[in-house]
Amino acid sequence: MAEGGFGCTDTETGRVPRHSNLYSRHFQNYVESVSVEICTIMTRLGYGKEMRRWRVARYRECDRLINADRISVTSITAGSKAEGLTCYLESDHDNLFLLKNVICLEAGINLYSIPDDVQVYRMDTNVYPGHCILFLERRTSRFYEIIHNALCDNGNGDVLLSSSLLLDEFSSLPDYTGQREVVQQKCEGPSSPQTIGGFLHTDNVLALRCLCPSVLHRWAARPRHWPSPVIVQKVVTLGAILTPVGFKGSEFKHMEWRINFYSGEAELVSNLNDTQAKVYVILKMIIKDIIKPTNKEITSYILKNIVLWQAERNRQTRFSAYSLLHWLHDGLRELRTAIAKKHMPYYMIPERNLMEACGINNKLQRKWVADITDMLEEGPGVILRLEKIRKAIVGSPEPMLWYSKKRMELEMLYLEAKKRIAECGYENEMLNYSDIVLNSIFFRRQEVLIEVRQRMIQEGCSVYDLNDVEDAMLM
Incomplete structure (x- = not known):
C-alpha cells in the first residue's frame, strides 16, 4: 500500500490529481x-458517521447497564455491532463474556502484583505467533466450575487449561437469559452460536483477561500516520484477552489460546x-x-x-x-x-x-x-x-430518502428499547412490560411499520405482514 500508484490523491483535498497519466x-x-x-x-x-457513533454509544450504554450488578462475568458487545457498522439484523450479534476472577500473565509480570482472590495462569508464547498455552500458576479457594473441568495434567507435573475443553463446557451451559426459543448451533472457532426466536443470531465467546504489555508496546512503537498518539495510548490501556481457539495448523490446537484485542480494535474502527x-x-x-x-x-x-x-x-x-x-x-x-x-x-x-x-x-x-x-x-x-x-442507485431519490429515514428511525427504536429493557433490569431487577417508556417505543415502532407497509402497497407491493416488513428493513 505505497503512497503512489493508482489515482494517487492530493494530500490536502483527497482528490485524484489532474496530472495523473493513468486516466483522462x-x-x-x-x-x-x-x-x-x-x-x-x-x-x-445507515453507514454514515453520525449513525455509526450513535450505534456505538447505545451498545456501550446497554453493556454498562447489564454489567452493573454482575459479580463473576462482564458482558461486552463485540464485532460489527460494537463498531457501529451494521444494522440491527444485518449480521450476527457478537457477545463476549469475560470472566472477572481469572487473569493470564506473560513472562516477566510479577505474580504478587495480582490480588489474592484472582486465579492466575502463566502464558507460554512459544507456539504460533498470536497464540499461547496456559499453565496454572496460582489456585484460589473460589473457582469457576467450567474452568475446573477444563484443567489437564501434561504428565510433567504441570496443570494446563485446555481451550477446547473450556469451549465444550461453555457451549453446554444452560441458557439463563430468559430468551424464548433459543437454539444452540455448532461451535465455530472460539464462539458458541445461538439462534433466538428463529431470527436473531448471536455468537457468544468466553474470554479471559490477559496482561501482555510487551505485545501492545511493540504495536504502539510502530511509526505511523494513524491513529493519533492519544488513541494509541487508549488502545494500550484497553489491554488484551484470550479466547479459546488454537492455531488451525497446530497439533496442539486443543490446548492453545488466541490473543485478541477486541476492545482496542473496536476503538480503532470507531476512529x-x-x-x-x-x-x-x-x-x-x-x-x-x-x-x-x-x-x-x-x-x-x-x-x-x-x-x-x-x-x-x-x-x-x-x-x-x-x-x-x-x-x-x-x-x-x-x-x-x-x-x-x-x-x-x-x-x-x-x-x-x-x-x-x-x-x-x-x-x-x-x-x-x-x-x-x-x-x-x-x-x-x-x-x-x-x-x-x-x-439505492436505481431507486427514485425522494422515496429512497423517505425510506432511509424510516429505516434508521426503526433501528433507533430497537436500540432504545434494548437500552430501556436493560435499565428496567438494573432499576427493578426484572423486566416490566407495563413500563411507560417501553410501551411508547413499541407503539411508535408499530406506527413506523404501518407507514412503510402502506407506502409499499400504494407503490404496488403485495406485502401485508408487519414482521416481514420489519425484517426487511433491519437486515
Missing part, C-alpha cells in the same frame, strides 16, 4: 463524482474516518455478494485488517469522499495479493498470518484472484454488482 481528465472527474455519490448513498443506507469506514463496509458487501466463500476462507476480519493497515500507512488527508473508489480498489488489490500469497499480517501482531491454514484450495485461489482482477478492470461499475447499493 474526464475519467478522473467521473471517478470522483461516482465516489462522492457512493458516499452519499452509503450514508442514506476510522467516514471514507475508511465505508470502504470497509463495501469490501464486506463484495465478499458477501460476489466472492461468496462457503467455509469462511475469507472473513470480514481480514478486510478489517486491510483497512487498518491502509489507515496506518497513509496520511489521513488522502481519505475523502472523492477518493473512496481509489481506496476501494487499493483494498481489493491487497485482498488479491493476500489470497494469491496466502498471507495477511495481523494488524496488532504482524507475525501472525491471518491467511495461514485458512482452507483455500488451489482452485478457489485461482478463481478468486481472477474474480478480483475482473472487478479491478471493471472500475467503478463493480459497485452495481452489490445488491443493496444497486437498489
